[in-house]
Amino acid sequence: MVIESATDLFEVLDQFDPNSSIHLKALEVLVDEYPHFxxxxxxxxxxxxxxxxxxxxxxxxxxxISTFDRSLLYSFLENEEPSPSQNTKEIEVPKEEVETQKTKTKETASPTTMRFSEWAYFLQSQKHEEKSKNLEEKFQLIDAFLSKEPSRFSPKIEDKNKEDLSELSWASTxxxxxxxxxxxxxxxxKYDKALQAYQILRLKYPEKxxxxxxQIKTIKRLEKKKD
Incomplete structure (x- = not known):
């Protein structure tokens, strides 16, 4: 079979059978002639x-390389229903064995030696692990900073200016x-920097x-005592 027109091409694609040697040969000839199609x-x-x-x-x-969305390519290769000519028998594999195989593939395989399904799984797991690792590192830095002197972050509320603590429940991060x-x-x-921080808060949260x-008045009094 030779693809000589758009009509021939769409006929092959509409009736495409991955097990057809005729379709394979026709597509190989077409790709050789038009490698960027x-x-x-x-x-x-x-x-x-x-x-x-x-x-x-x-x-x-x-x-x-030529596919703009590799997830679509992955779905096309792995998720289509098998051809009726493929007489396959489903074999039940114990869950423990599946998990072990996934772990083994993840630890020992590289993108150059994996099958496409394993390669796609590898890329997805790498992205997920990288995001989780970055997020975990950020939380660890915050926890380490706060644990050094926790009393430093205990708010001191003066009697003349007791703030309703319920407001903190909706305060933004x-x-x-x-x-x-x-x-x-x-x-x-560092009173100058403290004043600057509260000035920013005044602009962002006028309701408070x-x-x-x-707080700014209190800082200014402390600044005068320092001088």
């Missing part, structure tokens, strides 16, 4: 996966972090302006 790359790869396993890795590399930072600056006697204004 990306539409047919996944179909050729699927046919090679079923018939010419020795060419699969090389063709996979080319198809993966930015507010709490900035106010905590201001308290650290006061403890370190009176509270922040009182």
């Amino acid at each position: 990306h539409l047919i790359q996944p179909y050729l790869l699927k046919a090679i996966q079923q018939q010419k396993h020795e060419k699969f890795d090389k063709t996979l590399s080319l198809a993966a 930015d507010e709490l972090m900035t106010e905590t930072l201001a308290k650290v600056f006061i403890k370190q006697k 302006n009176s509270f922040f204004a009182d």
Whole structure:
């Protein structure tokens, strides 16, 4: 079979059978003639996966480079229903063995030696682990910082200016972090930076302006005593 027109091509794609040697040959000829025709790359790869396993890795590399979304390529290769000509028997594998095999593949395999399904799983797990690791490291840094002197972050509320603690329940993370930072600056006697922090809070949270204004007055009094 020779693909000589768009009609021939769409006929092959509509009736595509990855186990058909005729379709495989026609697609190979077309790719040789038009190597940058990306539409047919996944179909050729699927046919090679079923018939010419020795060419699969090389063709996979080319198809993966030309595919804008590799997850679609993965779904096309791995998730389609098997052809009726493939008489396969489902074998139940114990869950423990599956988990062991996943762990073994994850620890020992590299992207250059994996099958496509393993390679896709590897990429997805690497991204997930990297995000989890970055998030975990951030939390560890925060915990380490807070554990050094926890009393440093205990708010001191004067009798004349007792704030309703229920307001803290809806305060944003930015507010709490900035106010905590201001308290650290006061403890370190860096009053200029503490004033700057409370000025930022006044602008961002005008509904608590009176509270922040009182804090600013307190800092200014401390600054005068320092001088």
